[in-house]
Amino acid sequence: xxxxxxxxxxxxxxxxxxxIARKPAGFLSEEDPAGSVNLxxxxxxxxxxxxxxxxxxxxxxxxxxxxxxxxxxICAKKQSILKGLQQQFYERTVRKNYFAIxxxxxxxxxxxxxxxxKKVQHAFRxxxxxxxxxxxxxxxxxxxxxxxxxxxxxxxxxxxxxKFHQIRFQLSQKSYPIWNDEWYGAKKYSAEMKxxxxxxxxxxxxxxxxxQRNFVCCxxxxxxxxxxxxxxxxxxxxxxxx
Numbered sequence: 001x002x003x004x005x006x007x008x009x010x011x012x013x014x015x016x017x018x019x020i021a022r023k024p025a026g027f028l029s030e031e032d033p034a035g036s037v038n039l040x041x042x043x044x045x046x047x048x049x050x051x052x053x054x055x056x057x058x059x060x061x062x063x064x065x066x067x068x069x070x071x072x073x074i075c076a077k078k079q080s081i082l083k084g085l086q087q088q089f090y091e092r093t094v095r096k097n098y099f100a101i102x103x104x105x106x107x108x109x110x111x112x113x114x115x116x117x118k119k120v121q122h123a124f125r126x127x128x129x130x131x132x133x134x135x136x137x138x139x140x141x142x143x144x145x146x147x148x149x150x151x152x153x154x155x156x157x158x159x160x161x162x163k164f165h166q167i168r169f170q171l172s173q174k175s176y177p178i179w180n181d182e183w184y185g186a187k188k189y190s191a192e193m194k195x196x197x198x199x200x201x202x203x204x205x206x207x208x209x210x211x212q213r214n215f216v217c218c219x220x221x222x223x224x225x226x227x228x229x230x231x232x233x234x235x236x237x238x239x240x241x242x
Contacts, residue, residue: 007046010039012072012217017208018062018085019043019075020215025194029064029073043075062086063096063202066165068181071098071199072215084207089162095203098157098167099233100143101196101225102176103186105153109145112160114138115173119164125183126169139163139170147232152179152196154229156236167197179225189225196225201240216240 005024013020021039023029028038044059051057062074062085076082088094116136118129129136140160147154153176157167168184171177177186179196186195203214218237219226226233 005042007042010042011046013215016077017081017206018077020202021073021075022217023065023070023073025068025070026192028067030061039073040075047077058082062089063094063162065199066168066197068193068195069197069199070194070219071197072202072217073199074202074204081207085204088204092160093205095201096159096162096199097201098159099198099200099219099226100155100157100167100171101179101228102153102155102171103151103179104176105148106143106145106155106174106176110143112140112142113170113174114140115170117163117166117169126163126165128173137161137163139166141167141170143171146236147229150228152225152228154232168195198226200237 010021011019012022021043023039028036030038030040040059040061047057047059057077058079060076060082062076062082065071065073074085076085116129116131116133117126117139118133118135118137120127138161142158142160143155145153146156159167168178168181172184177184180186180189181195182188198219200218201214201216203212205211206213219233221227221230221233
């Protein structure tokens with residue numbers, strides 16, 4: 001069962017052009033055929049109720065997160081902003097960073113992972129692919145080990161590409177599946193619809209002003225699995241915000 005949220009708890013930042021929203025784990029980013037609770041619909045309802053005079057406004061997500069992943073998303077409120085941000089994603093100039101808690105201890109402690117994957121529609125998962133496969137997508141991420149204890153590692157990840165289930169797939173392929181991500185080979189540690197992956201930072205160029213914008217938020221340190229690394233994450237988040 002998905003908890004009820006006050007929409008104000010999901011609004012991390014808002015201006016006339018876009019919303020930075022904090023998607024909870026267990027929420028879909030946007031609609032599915034079953035009409036499940038989703039972030040985009042909640043934001044759309046909020047905008048229509050808060051600004052009823054803005055008849056030409058939109059509410060379109062520029063990026064998305066998997067259902068069990070928590071963290072920051074961008075919602076464009078104007079067509080021109082949506083187009084400009086989509087172009088930045090296409091050009092790979094948007095910087096997206098995550099915290100991940102994985103099983104085991106990665107070696108080396110800092111590396112770039114490059115691989116090819118493809119989405120299997122009927123299984124709704126990513127699988128390995130060869131570079132010459134017409135359905136293959138190149139996936140690139142960089143990770144750094146921040147801490148290790150009790151059989152788990154805390155990683156800081158910079159996503160260089162944004163492919164389907166990329167982080168989950170690539171870390172699993174290296175034998176370091178994400179905490180509670182049974183879909184990609186991890187043990188089940190919690191019955192809740194969440195995994196140890198959090199989108200903590202997103203950086204892009206403001207479409208209107210050209211100013212570099214960087215938004216950072218911290219995982220819920222009082223909840224599993226993030227409480228396992230409470231000290232390291234507290235210090236890291238404080239540094240990032242400063």
